[in-house]
Amino acid sequence: MxxxxxxxxxxxxxxxxxxxxxxxxxxxxxxxxxxxxxxxxxxxxxxxxxxxxxxxxxxxxxxxxxxxxxxxxxxxxxxxxxxxxxxxxxxxxxxxxxxxxxxxxxxxxxxxxxxxxxxxxxxxxxxxxxxxxxxxxxxxxxxxxxxxxxxxxxxxxxxxxxxxxxxxxxxxxxxxxxxxHQSPEYLMDSLSRQSLSLSSRARVYSGDELLRMPEGLLRSLLLPRLRRGGRICVIGGSHSAFSMLDVLATALGNTRVTEITLLHRSPIRLFFENAEEAQAAGYTFDPERDVCPISGRINRSGGLRYRALAIGQEVLATGRLEDCAMNVRLIQTGPGPTQRLLEASEALADSPIVIQCNGYQxxxxxxxxxxxxxxxxxxxxxxxxxxxxxxxxxxxxxxxxxxxxxxxxxxxxxxxxxxxxxxxxxxxxxxxxxxxxxxxxxxxxxxxxxxxxxxxxxxxxxxxxxxxxxxxxxxxxxxxxxxxxxxxxxxxxxx
Missing domain, CATH: 3.50.50.60 (FAD/NAD(P)-binding domain)
Structure with missing residues (x-):
């Protein structure tokens, strides 16, 4: 002993x-x-x-x-x-x-x-x-x-x-x-469980690090990797992922980047204070699973809020962030038609830049x-x-x-x-x-x-x-x- x-x-x-x-x-x-x-x-x-x-x-x-x-x-x-x-x-x-x-x-x-x-x-x-x-x-x-x-x-x-x-x-x-911290191995394991993988030329960037970068540094880091073409793919569906879309669209607007792809496993959920507010916004929710029984709030824990909510609503409605002239393609990889996984696989194969926004360890x-x-x-x-x-x-x-x-x-x-x-x-x-x-x-x-x-x-x-x-x-x-x-x-x- x-x-x-x-x-x-x-x-x-x-x-x-x-x-x-x-x-x-x-x-x-x-x-x-x-x-x-x-x-x-x-x-x-x-x-x-x-x-x-x-x-x-x-x-x-x-x-x-x-x-x-x-x-x-x-x-x-x-x-x-x-x-x-x-x-x-x-x-x-x-x-x-x-x-x-x-x-x-x-x-x-x-x-x-x-x-x-x-x-x-x-x-x-x-x-x-x-x-x-x-x-x-x-x-x-x-x-x-x-x-x-x-x-x-x-x-x-x-x-x-x-x-x-x-x-x-x-x-x-x-x-x-x-x-x-955000571990690339964690991201790769998550993709593998969905039968997805990155291309051989892909580089994984931590969304946590990019969200702390000035716009100029962000451009100088990412744009050179797109010289031979390809797309930027963000992986995640929560607050940080939509904040990342906002930051990227602002920094890369008026450059050769015209579209960002977002892969998300679960449906995008929006936060509202109550059912009336959600209905007024045209948001469809499950009254049994999406409503907090104590506060009556919609997607109280998992929904996008404030600036991320505004970005999510615009992207879901139009597929675009108009102020930055940036198209956003959403692909859900969770349970659903197999066509989704095919689209996700094709997007990853064409992505030299993959940005991890799917949580922390x-x-x-x-x-x-x-x-x-x-x-x-x-x-x-x-x-x-x-x-x-x-x-x-x-x-x-x-x-x-x-x-x-x-x-x-x-x-x-x-x-x-x-x-x-x-x-x-x-x-x-x-x-x-x-x-x-x-x-x-x-x-x-x-x-x-x-x-x-x-x-x-x-x-x-x-x-x-x-x-x-x-x-x-x-x-x-x-x-x-x-x-x-x-x-x-x-x-x-x-x-």
């Missing part, structure tokens, strides 16, 4: 200070549980940021050049709790807050949302780092995770300029939300079990197979308690008590969810677990001597001076 008595122990580690990780910390603050969480040992790590203060709290949200799929008031609601009022008082009159308030009932640009979340997160993190027992390490990556029973053994590394030797820490509660550290064998998490449509707390399952169906993932690429299943349409079988993401129900379940579970006796190893005091001894054993050197520096210099000036 492995001996963990020489490894620094924390009651909870939060890895990733983006919208999901900050949602967890906001919930702990709103519920008055942060001091207790800190008292039991709270370590917050993020690969971004700098010792003098960095951009934490929004992840890459502020880099996207598209509008949100929620109105501004949804994001304001993340800051509205009375328990947060004193922390966010310094934001009153700030242009980042007032800008979102000015468009409270329309969809703001994501870069504006990102700026507000960073400003609010800075204030919360500034408070957290004053709590005894809480530490914030910026520029720190989580490289490896070993699961031993229901505990997490973490290997961390620091950005250049700090001690580069790995640190090992242990926690019974790891909130792990490092963001999401979570960014994860290298994961192993107690015997150092690779550990793989089970996936379902749209994310990870997990319970309401965000505890994932492995490939054998075993629930990994003490590990919590609910951010981009992971998501959570629909909660029937909150409502959704029966037709939606994906996972729920979103800033509002991260700051409310998704992270609240994880918080409640963590507070219960930190109150339990640790049967594998009693909590070790995290004094400088204890930390020094732990890492001397783990790395063969005395890291006390480096760790002392970390605890003092890795806390940003603003945060």
């Amino acid at each position: 492995q001996d963990f008595s020489n490894i620094t122990t924390y009651g909870c580690v939060v890895a990733g200070v983006g919208p999901a990780g900050m949602g967890f910390l906001f919930n702990a603050l709103k519920n008055g549980q942060l001091p207790e969480l800190a008292q039991r040992g709270l370590l917050i790590v993020d690969a971004g940021g700098t010792p003098a203060g960095g951009r934490l709290g929004a992840g890459r949200l502020g880099e996207y050049r598209i509008t949100a799929n929620s109105v501004g008031d949804v994001f304001l609601d993340c800051l509205r709790d009375p328990a947060l009022a004193e922390f966010f008082a310094p934001l009153e009159g700030d242009s980042r807050l007032e800008g979102i308030r000015a468009q409270a009932f329309s969809a703001p640009a994501l870069d504006e949302v990102g700026a507000l979340l960073e400003a609010a997160s800075a204030l919360v993190l500034d408070y957290i780092t004053t709590l005894s027992g809480a530490e914030l390490w910026c520029g720190t990556s989580l490289d490896a995770l070993q699961r031993v029973d229901d505990c997490n053994i973490l290997t961390l590394s620091h950005m250049p300029g700090h001690d580069s030797r790995p640190l090992r820490v242990r926690t019974r509660n790891l909130v792990l939300n490092l963001g999401g 979570p960014i994860l550290p290298r994961m192993t079990d107690a015997e150092h064998q690779p550990l793989t998490l089970s996936e379902v449509k749209g994310g990870l197979d997990s319970d309401a707390n965000g505890n994932p399952r492995d490939l054998h169906g075993r629930l990994l308690t003490g590990l919590y993932l609910f951010g981009l690429g992971a998501g959570l299943a629909v909660d029937p008590t909150l409502g959704s349409e029966a037709a939606f079988d994906g996972r729920i993401y979103g800033v509002w969810q991260f700051h409310h129900h998704a992270s609240l379940h994880a918080l409640n579970a963590i507070m219960e677990r930190t109150a339990e006796p640790d049967t594998v190893l009693a909590m070790q005091p995290r004094s400088e001597d204890a930390v020094s001894k732990a890492d001397e054993d783990a790395t063969g050197g005395d890291l006390s001076s480096a760790l002392s520096a970390l605890s003092g210099t890795l806390r940003p000036a603003m945060i």
Whole structure:
């Protein structure tokens, strides 16, 4: 049996200070549980940021050049709790807050949302780092995770300029939300299951990356690949896919590109506040499967909203985006006439550019079990197979308690008590969810677990001597001076 008595122990580690990780910390603050969480040992790590203060709290949200799929008031609601009022008082009159308030009932640009979340997160993190027992390490990556029973053994590394030797820490509660990525292999597997494949000259581009590019860079990247002809094919049918159509049509209008093809597996679904609104728009829906039984909204979870909705309506009605003089060809590859698959196959064969907009997979550290064998998490449509707390399952169906993932690429299943349409079988993401129900379940579970006796190893005091001894054993050197520096210099000036 492995001996963990020489490894620094924390009651909870939060890895990733983006919208999901900050949602967890906001919930702990709103519920008055942060001091207790800190008292039991709270370590917050993020690969971004700098010792003098960095951009934490929004992840890459502020880099996207598209509008949100929620109105501004949804994001304001993340800051509205009375328990947060004193922390966010310094934001009153700030242009980042007032800008979102000015468009409270329309969809703001994501870069504006990102700026507000960073400003609010800075204030919360500034408070957290004053709590005894809480530490914030910026520029720190989580490289490896070993699961031993229901505990997490973490290997961390620091950005250049700090001690580069790995640190090992242990926690019974790891909130792990490092963001999401788009894997070409995932796309290829998805196409293969539909008996579809790419041409030999096709290059797959991540829609996530393209949606963050300026128009000029987008043109210089894509147009040279079309010199010998061919088409651009976007794969996906959700908000990001239609946002991609919007971005491409704007950037490539008045060039030799006159048509974009969109392959989507399921029917394109549109969001409406109620049945009357959908009927007025001429939209046909299934009253049993497309209507949320709690809110009465049409395609509440899976429908296109706001700018993406406008693009979807125009394309469905006319097959064209008139303002950009761009034709859009829609091909559904899901169940239906075999002619659809033939059309899709022909389109892919003629596509040197394929843009992936069919979802995300979570960014994860290298994961192993107690015997150092690779550990793989089970996936379902749209994310990870997990319970309401965000505890994932492995490939054998075993629930990994003490590990919590609910951010981009992971998501959570629909909660029937909150409502959704029966037709939606994906996972729920979103800033509002991260700051409310998704992270609240994880918080409640963590507070219960930190109150339990640790049967594998009693909590070790995290004094400088204890930390020094732990890492001397783990790395063969005395890291006390480096760790002392970390605890003092890795806390940003603003945060």
